[in-house]
Amino acid sequence: MAPCCMGARTLLFAALLRSACAAQPSGAQTDDPAVLNILGSRYYSAGRYAEAEPLLNRAIEIWSANPFTQAQFATALHNLAAVYRAQGRFTEVRPLYERALELREAAAGPNHPTLLPLLNNLALLYRDMADLNRARQTAARAVSIAESQGVAETADGAASFRTLGAVLEAQGRIKEAIAALRRAMAIDERLLGPDHPSTADTINDLALAYRHEGQWKEALRLYRRALAIYQAKPDSRQVPVALNNLAQTLAAQHQRNEAERFFRQALAESEKQLGPDHPDVAAELAGLADLLGSRHKYAEAERLLNRAQEIDRRRFPPGHPQIAYDLIHAADLAFERKQYEQAEDLLDQASAILKKTFPPNHPEIGKVTASLAEIRRCQRRVEESEELYRQAVAILEHAWGAENPQLLTILERYSLVLHAREQYAQAASVDTRVMKIRVIRTLRNPAEE
Secondary structure: OOOOOOOHHHHHHHHHHHHHHHHOOOOOOOOOHHHHHHHHHHHHHOOOHHHHHHHHHHHHHHHHOOHHHHHHHHHHHHHHHHHHHHOOOHHHHHHHHHHHHHHHHHHHOOOOHHHHHHHHHHHHHHHHOOOHHHHHHHHHHHHHHHHHOOOOOOHHHHHHHHHHHHHHHHOOOHHHHHHHHHHHHHHHHHHHOOOOHHHHHHHHHHHHHHHHOOOHHHHHHHHHHHHHHHHOOOOOOHHHHHHHHHHHHHHHOOOHHHHHHHHHHHHHHHHHHHOOOOHHHHHHHHHHHHHHHHOOOHHHHHHHHHHHHHHHHHHOOOOOHHHHHHHHHHHHHHHHOOOHHHHHHHHHHHHHHHHHHOOOOOHHHHHHHHHHHHHHHHOOOHHHHHHHHHHHHHHHHHHHOOOOHHHHHHHHHHHHHHHHOOOHHHHHHHHHHHHHHHHHHHHHOHHHO
């Protein structure tokens, strides 16, 4: 959830709000919760979290003492949750969202359409925390309310189907995810038109589901369609996001020349829109660096990663997941250069951060564990590698499902380790799983193989 830069209009509005606060009688400048809430949300949008937090906390304190302002109280809780989430303080986010939902339910009832935005945000938080069953239940509840209250064919209904699709995709239930996302896209197209930016947002999510199912051709088609929609809107913030999505998909398909071109376009567009020191710029620097490392352009890759790390260290606290992701990118580059000890150290640091942030079955922990296993394999420490691959597979198949195509590379490398250890029966079992996933993917997408 990357914050936006504060534009001129936002700066002016924030200045007016500060003037309004200052114009209050002495001692009363902190007693208008509406002003505090709006100003806090504006600071959040600018990424100025340390300034946003006390303002929102003060608004919450005032509104919580007044039983007639429960809706505003819930809104302030929601805004504070956004601040905490942007800072990676996930354990603090959850009770805020849940309390805001309780207040909304008490005011409007358990099936009122005004619950939908909160339910969707809470479902996505549960997903990000790898509480996937609760995420699905919460997203399904939103869809049920939308359908039962006759608002399924509205913007909130589309958002609910989209959230359910995103959660199902995270669970590896790709076919169900695609169905939910197609429903969301149909609503968006009917309400807003096929070329609306909100429609493109849903198209992007649908493309990700197709990508994770191994339907690369369809994923690329959808990503290109979303990009064309965004590019038709001047200075759309989503243009670099779409360029980055397209570049990542092309890179995964080993179309590296085209991928590099799109990565560079994404980076240039983000720097133009957001400035050189925005976290979104850092993310695009890291993505381009990964590709350059795979192309043996090590010097430029290292320079870009160093710049990305500098941006993120200024923006995020040391225990933020983004710091871990930067360490993972640096480890990938070290691995490409066969600097295995350095890569191992970087991944150990990243793993320590992620384990403090996420539950033990989170897929990000599984992916780091798999990377550590591969380093051990390359170092011929096959016994350690086998144990780490076993752990990684257990985490990832729990998160993605046992037949998810994303498991293929990890299972193939796990099989190599088992063969090296002469664990032939177990290796044969893993090879059978690999074959089954490939057959299923070919049957679903014959043109992709």
